[in-house]
Amino acid sequence: MAVLICAGAGATVGLLLGYAVDLPRVQELEAQLPEVSTYVYSADGRIIGQFAEEKRVPVRYEEIPVRLRQAILAAEDASFFAHPGIDFSRLAVAALRDVVRGERKGASTLTMQLAKMRFTSTEKTLERKIKDVLYALNIEKTYSKEQIFTFYANQIFLGHGRYGVAAAADYYFSKPLNGLTTAECALLAGIIQAPSRHSPITQPENALSRRNWVLGRMLELGFIDRDEYETALSEPMQIKGEDDSSTLAPYFVEWVRQYLSRRYSTREIWHGGLRVYTTLDCSMQEAAERALQEGLRAFDRQKRGWAGPLENIFERGQQLETYHHSDWDLLFHEGQFLHGLTVESSADSATVRFGSFTAGIDRDAVAWTKKRQVDDVLKPGDVALFRVTAVDRKNRRLEVLLDQVPEVQGAALILDNRTGAVRAMVGGFDFRFSKFNRATQALRQPGSVFKPFTYVAALEAGFSPEDPVLDAPVEFQDALGRPYAPTNWDGEYKGLITIRQALAESRNVPTVRLANTLGPQKIAEIANRFGLKQSFPPYLSIALGSVEVTLEEIVSAFSAFPNHGVRAEPYCVERVEDLNGDVLEEHRVAITDAVISPDVADKMLYLFQEAVRQGSVRELLSLGHDIGGKTGTTNESTDVWFVGFTPSLSAGVWIGYDEKKPLGKRVFGNTLAVPVWNEMMREILADMPPERFESSWSPDDLTRLARQEETEEGAQAADGAPSQDEAVGERREVRKPSPKQVFTVEDIPPPSSRR
Numbered sequence: 001m002a003v004l005i006c007a008g009a010g011a012t013v014g015l016l017l018g019y020a021v022d023l024p025r026v027q028e029l030e031a032q033l034p035e036v037s038t039y040v041y042s043a044d045g046r047i048i049g050q051f052a053e054e055k056r057v058p059v060r061y062e063e064i065p066v067r068l069r070q071a072i073l074a075a076e077d078a079s080f081f082a083h084p085g086i087d088f089s090r091l092a093v094a095a096l097r098d099v100v101r102g103e104r105k106g107a108s109t110l111t112m113q114l115a116k117m118r119f120t121s122t123e124k125t126l127e128r129k130i131k132d133v134l135y136a137l138n139i140e141k142t143y144s145k146e147q148i149f150t151f152y153a154n155q156i157f158l159g160h161g162r163y164g165v166a167a168a169a170d171y172y173f174s175k176p177l178n179g180l181t182t183a184e185c186a187l188l189a190g191i192i193q194a195p196s197r198h199s200p201i202t203q204p205e206n207a208l209s210r211r212n213w214v215l216g217r218m219l220e221l222g223f224i225d226r227d228e229y230e231t232a233l234s235e236p237m238q239i240k241g242e243d244d245s246s247t248l249a250p251y252f253v254e255w256v257r258q259y260l261s262r263r264y265s266t267r268e269i270w271h272g273g274l275r276v277y278t279t280l281d282c283s284m285q286e287a288a289e290r291a292l293q294e295g296l297r298a299f300d301r302q303k304r305g306w307a308g309p310l311e312n313i314f315e316r317g318q319q320l321e322t323y324h325h326s327d328w329d330l331l332f333h334e335g336q337f338l339h340g341l342t343v344e345s346s347a348d349s350a351t352v353r354f355g356s357f358t359a360g361i362d363r364d365a366v367a368w369t370k371k372r373q374v375d376d377v378l379k380p381g382d383v384a385l386f387r388v389t390a391v392d393r394k395n396r397r398l399e400v401l402l403d404q405v406p407e408v409q410g411a412a413l414i415l416d417n418r419t420g421a422v423r424a425m426v427g428g429f430d431f432r433f434s435k436f437n438r439a440t441q442a443l444r445q446p447g448s449v450f451k452p453f454t455y456v457a458a459l460e461a462g463f464s465p466e467d468p469v470l471d472a473p474v475e476f477q478d479a480l481g482r483p484y485a486p487t488n489w490d491g492e493y494k495g496l497i498t499i500r501q502a503l504a505e506s507r508n509v510p511t512v513r514l515a516n517t518l519g520p521q522k523i524a525e526i527a528n529r530f531g532l533k534q535s536f537p538p539y540l541s542i543a544l545g546s547v548e549v550t551l552e553e554i555v556s557a558f559s560a561f562p563n564h565g566v567r568a569e570p571y572c573v574e575r576v577e578d579l580n581g582d583v584l585e586e587h588r589v590a591i592t593d594a595v596i597s598p599d600v601a602d603k604m605l606y607l608f609q610e611a612v613r614q615g616s617v618r619e620l621l622s623l624g625h626d627i628g629g630k631t632g633t634t635n636e637s638t639d640v641w642f643v644g645f646t647p648s649l650s651a652g653v654w655i656g657y658d659e660k661k662p663l664g665k666r667v668f669g670n671t672l673a674v675p676v677w678n679e680m681m682r683e684i685l686a687d688m689p690p691e692r693f694e695s696s697w698s699p700d701d702l703t704r705l706a707r708q709e710e711t712e713e714g715a716q717a718a719d720g721a722p723s724q725d726e727a728v729g730e731r732r733e734v735r736k737p738s739p740k741q742v743f744t745v746e747d748i749p750p751p752s753s754r755r
Helices: 002-022 066-076 088-100 110-118 126-142 145-155 165-173 182-191 204-220 226-234 250-261 266-271 282-303 364-369 452-460 499-504 508-518 520-529 540-544 551-558 598-614 618-623 669-685 699-718 729-735
Strands: 038-041 047-051 275-278 337-345 349-354 357-362 382-392 397-403 409-416 422-426 468-471 475-477 495-498 573-577 583-586 628-633 639-645 649-656 742-744
Touching (some): 047 250, 066 110, 066 182, 110 126, 145 165, 165 182, 182 226, 250 573, 282 422, 282 649, 349 382, 364 397, 409 551, 468 508, 495 499, 499 598, 508 540, 520 540, 598 618
Parallel strands (some): 038 275, 357 397
Antiparallel strands (some): 038 047, 337 349, 337 382, 382 397, 409 422, 409 649, 628 639, 639 649
């Protein structure tokens, strides 16, 4: 017998030594830094996004509240500070229950769990358990209890992609660790055992029961007294955090990620814990998202009406009781779009299920569909899209509105004129349904938004805003004799009008006459000078916007007009820091050469203000700030625009279908894009003092200029010198052309843009 015991002991020791030889050094625990999220911050310090496969916020031991430490010990390892890494008494009891009762009770200490997380695996084998024991003993020899607890608290998985107690506290409660209540500490500690089974989001009853059990253990161990226990036990479980799908400015955050990817490695971005401080203004972003979504939603309902439910599950052989949508795994919050299942309906109401939550729908909620009865809109088994307006987590109830994803799309962009800092960016109706960023990636025809570049060329050539130009029928011919006869959007002609009136009323024919005199090559060169990157063909039709640009480019270009001729180069990142707080990069506003002279900028500023005062967007005057801007509508209304600016901000809105089909009859920039821009900027400017342009031209200034030019020309004529009109024959031709004259120009395709 003694021989057998010795042999068994020897074999066991040999086995342990064999495993021990293959174990990496536990000092690697510090070297193997856990994956740490890269956080993206707005200009006012709010977290607007993060990049991580494991979402984690590392903390120091002293930053973990005492009650949270006690809750974790109570739930997982009450004798942690007493044992050497292995609780032999627990291990013996667990083994006995396993043999006698067939019960599998865990006996892993915090140290053993840490060893499993960092060095072994989750497979249930004898080899893994032996390695866990060996690692635990070595870890305890190498690190202090406080260090081990900190490693554990930063690396433990707490469900829904969150690792570590700090990330979990932020996710579930929108709180820092030092703001947690005793009940919330117990809830987090209770999740550790089985995150999917004890999730307060998907399994709230289990989570509450587990929380209360942890509180009982804390009372039993003397961590809390009876009064604190009773208070914590009666505290309602309130989950206040928001899911990743609720990230503010998702198009902007993705734009930031693309910027980072050109400068940092994938490892640094997704695992390195960078801190990225951006230019985004949250209040402006919220206003832009709200205005664009409401504008697209209203247009879609007016044009398309109710498109019907997305599907009926009965048609696919599914049942009400077993149907599950992936949306229901998210944390519900106000403003969220969710797929809901209609479980019953009548003429007056319907009940819709969202996982364990329900919502009631009445006649008012479906009134916009033009249907009289609720069951004409929603029948049992119908799956439709709803927008959440309120969440009652205690009673598992939602308040929702029936909604649908518009077919029409849009984009909005706001930037600071002086720096180029992008303050708001919306790239579509909703990032969840389409991640294509129409503010930065979509090339669309700008229509009349492009016209200002022709007028810049005219002013640089010596024209004045009050100079006359003929608005009358005209035909041009290319080198092959093909005709091009531009028309005005309203089909009317006004004869001799001023350049100011031509731009304010967006007259096409006078614009093309100017372009012919100046040369389309000149207009293309000016557009490129303003930051438009495409190569534009030298056709007269480019004067009317028969080119393609992005919203980002055109808003940046317009920023030069209120900024004394200096264009603002858009940027999104102010500063990047590493995990230790060291600055890796910091933005410096570039000293950019002016794209036009201050004099030309001031004249254009006057023209843009006149376009607001005398054009089709006079409602913008009610904003109480100096406003300049230009609408744009392409042929058949496939694209509608408004780009405008105040002294400090430039902002643009584009609306259209992705496939470039007509928006409909009588849909123009001033009827669709301008109302969105107006609502967006009204909210933004409401709390700002009225702004005035520092320098702009007035009609009196221009009258004096015209008289001065006439005097100078008269003096030149008296001296025998040619007058300015004689020296610039083409300019005189544009001022007083024959309506029947035919011009010969370069190869000209049919125009593709109008108002």
